[in-house]
Amino acid sequence: MATSIVSSPASSIKQHHRYHFATEVVTVDNPDDPHHAASVPIYQSATFKQAGAGGGGEYDYSRSGNPTRTQLGKLENHLAKIMNAKKAYAVSSGMSALDVISRLVQSGDEIIAGDDLYGGTNRLLTFLAKTQQIKTHHVDTTNPDSVLPYLDPVKTRLVLLETPTNPLIKICDVETIAKHVHAKCPDALVVVDNTMMSPYLQCTLDLGADIEYHSATKYLAGHHDLMAGVIGVRSDAIAEKIYYVINATGCGLGPFDSWLLLRGVKTLAVRMDRQQTNAIQVAEFLEQCRFKVNYPGSTKHPQYELHKRMSTGPGAVLSFETGDIGLSERIVEAARLWSISVSFGCVNSLISMPCRMSHASIPAHVRAERAFPEDLIRLCVGIEHVDDLIDDLRQAIASAGAMPEQP
Numbered sequence: 001m002a003t004s005i006v007s008s009p010a011s012s013i014k015q016h017h018r019y020h021f022a023t024e025v026v027t028v029d030n031p032d033d034p035h036h037a038a039s040v041p042i043y044q045s046a047t048f049k050q051a052g053a054g055g056g057g058e059y060d061y062s063r064s065g066n067p068t069r070t071q072l073g074k075l076e077n078h079l080a081k082i083m084n085a086k087k088a089y090a091v092s093s094g095m096s097a098l099d100v101i102s103r104l105v106q107s108g109d110e111i112i113a114g115d116d117l118y119g120g121t122n123r124l125l126t127f128l129a130k131t132q133q134i135k136t137h138h139v140d141t142t143n144p145d146s147v148l149p150y151l152d153p154v155k156t157r158l159v160l161l162e163t164p165t166n167p168l169i170k171i172c173d174v175e176t177i178a179k180h181v182h183a184k185c186p187d188a189l190v191v192v193d194n195t196m197m198s199p200y201l202q203c204t205l206d207l208g209a210d211i212e213y214h215s216a217t218k219y220l221a222g223h224h225d226l227m228a229g230v231i232g233v234r235s236d237a238i239a240e241k242i243y244y245v246i247n248a249t250g251c252g253l254g255p256f257d258s259w260l261l262l263r264g265v266k267t268l269a270v271r272m273d274r275q276q277t278n279a280i281q282v283a284e285f286l287e288q289c290r291f292k293v294n295y296p297g298s299t300k301h302p303q304y305e306l307h308k309r310m311s312t313g314p315g316a317v318l319s320f321e322t323g324d325i326g327l328s329e330r331i332v333e334a335a336r337l338w339s340i341s342v343s344f345g346c347v348n349s350l351i352s353m354p355c356r357m358s359h360a361s362i363p364a365h366v367r368a369e370r371a372f373p374e375d376l377i378r379l380c381v382g383i384e385h386v387d388d389l390i391d392d393l394r395q396a397i398a399s400a401g402a403m404p405e406q407p
Contacts, residue, residue: 021200022269025082028074028262040074042259043067063250069258078262079220083199084206085232087239089246090253090261094195094215095120097229100245101158101191101211107132109157112150114141114172115370116165119359121193122366125160138370141165141172142303144180151184161209162193163202164307167319167354167378169294171303174310178208189238195219195345200272202311205234211242218345221264222271226257271347271383275316278389279381283318285390289397290404291320316381317344319354321373322402328353328375330400337384337392344380349389354378 019027030040043066048059059065069075069090079088091097098121105111105128113125115138128134139146141161150156159181163172178190191211192204198219204212214220216228233239246252253261276297283295293300296307297314307314322328332340338351342358352358355367355374367374381389397403 021082025200025268026266028078028266030074040068040259040262042255044255062255063252064247066252066255066258068255068262069253075253075258075262078265079230080232082265082268083212083230083232084203085212086234086236087243088230088232089239089242090216090258091229091231091246091251092253092257093227094193094213094217094229095124096251097213097215097231098124098193100231100242100249100251101213102128102134103245103249104189104241105132105134105157107134108155109134110150110152110155111136111158111160112147112156113138113160114162114165114170115139116168116170116372117160117162118166118193119354119361121160121162122359123361141177142170144173144176147177147180148184151181151188153185153187156181156185156188159188159190160193161191161204162196163204163310164196164296164315164317166196166317167294167359167376168372169296169301169317169319171296171301171307171310173306174204174207174209182208196317197311197315198268198272198345200268201276201313201315205232207310210234210238215345216261216265218343219268219272220345221261222267222345222347223264224343224346224348226260226264228253228257228261272313272316274383275347275381276313278383278386279316279318279379280314281386282379282381282389282393285393286318286320289402291322294319294321317378318381319376319378322375322377325375327400327402328377331396331402332377334396334399335392336396337388338379338396344378346380347383349382349384350380352378 028040046062048057050057075090076088113136125136137150161172174192181188181190189210192209194202194204194212195215195218212232214230216230231242280297283293283298286293295318332351332353335351338349341350342352354376355372
């Protein structure tokens with residue numbers, strides 16, 4: 001169980017005191033509500049009346065800011081608190097978050113990124129290369145020194161990391177890479193997609209990242225009933241640039257979705273505790289079935305100790321290889337409790353073959369170059385009773401003809 005303690009830089013409740021994360025995440029400050037509502041109100045309004053002809057009110061148009069969403073309001077203030085961020089912003093999806101960040105890069109600049117990335121991230125980087133001549137160098141980020149040959153004080157603008165990676169669950173040393181980047185390229189930004197861990201288990205801003213972002217559709221919201229993205233930053237200077245893009249493009253999260261996200265994030269700690277407890281047992285079962293399992297909670301993971309240093313838990317996403325594409329297909333299709341679906345982070349358990357679904361947009365030859373196993377199965381473990389989840393996997397594996405004989 002994760003028991004990390006975070007400070008509350010954005011909290012107005014006893015700022016001198018440090019609460020455990022589980023307390024911080026469920027405690028939403030709402031001191032300016034004249035009616036003292038227990039739940040934050042939804043300001044479902046596109047515009048706001050002004051006191052005079054010159055305007056000047058705190059809010060005027062919801063594209064620029066809405067009390068349910070913005071830093072001066074509720075959601076973003078709360079997100080900054082739990083992320084240990086200087087400021088945080090909520091946008092319409094995780095890919096919108098990355099799109100906003102990528103607009104800090106100009107034509108001719110360069111990006112360094114991992115070679116095991118979410119398919120949508122790869123798609124956006126490919127788009128930037130084709131339309132804006134922004135080159136991305138893909139490297140093995142499990143080796144911190146792999147970024148060194150590509151760091152250019154003039155050209156390098158972003159270093160984009162995932163840890164754990166999706167779907168091979170590789171771990172990168174954020175702190176060491178950030179030191180390399182900031183030493184050689186003071187103007188470059190280290191950006192980490194922290195979706196898989198959530199702020200509960202890992203705070204990459206504390207590890208040296210300049211920007212941390214999330215697909216809030218996943219663990220932050222927790223129920224797959226909204227699309228949202230979150231961006232957290234370390235400095236006011238970066239915050240100003242991020243806000244400018246959000247306001248200019250109009251991708252800020254709407255008030256109702258902001259309210260849903262604020263409601264969902266309150267249960268992040270309790271959900272994640274249950275999900276990763278289940279995931280640990282599921283991973284152990286699959287290892288007993290003699291599959292190759294990729295999970296940072298397993299002592300067999302080659303970067304188990306590194307992940308343990310950076311995070312307070314292994315999370316609830318894992319992948320495993322069967323050695324045969326047809327066998328993997330039969331297992332996935334035989335599952336009953338595990339829904340075949342992309343994405344992860346919701347309370348229900350999901351199963352998929354990334355090369356057929358979430359990463360299908362990456363060309364087959366590129367997947368081969370990056371050693372993506374076509375037979376890979378990804379599991380996103382939910383909050384169901386773990387015995388039922390394992391029993392369902394057992395029957396699916398048996399049905400597919402892959403259950404090893406008992407000694």
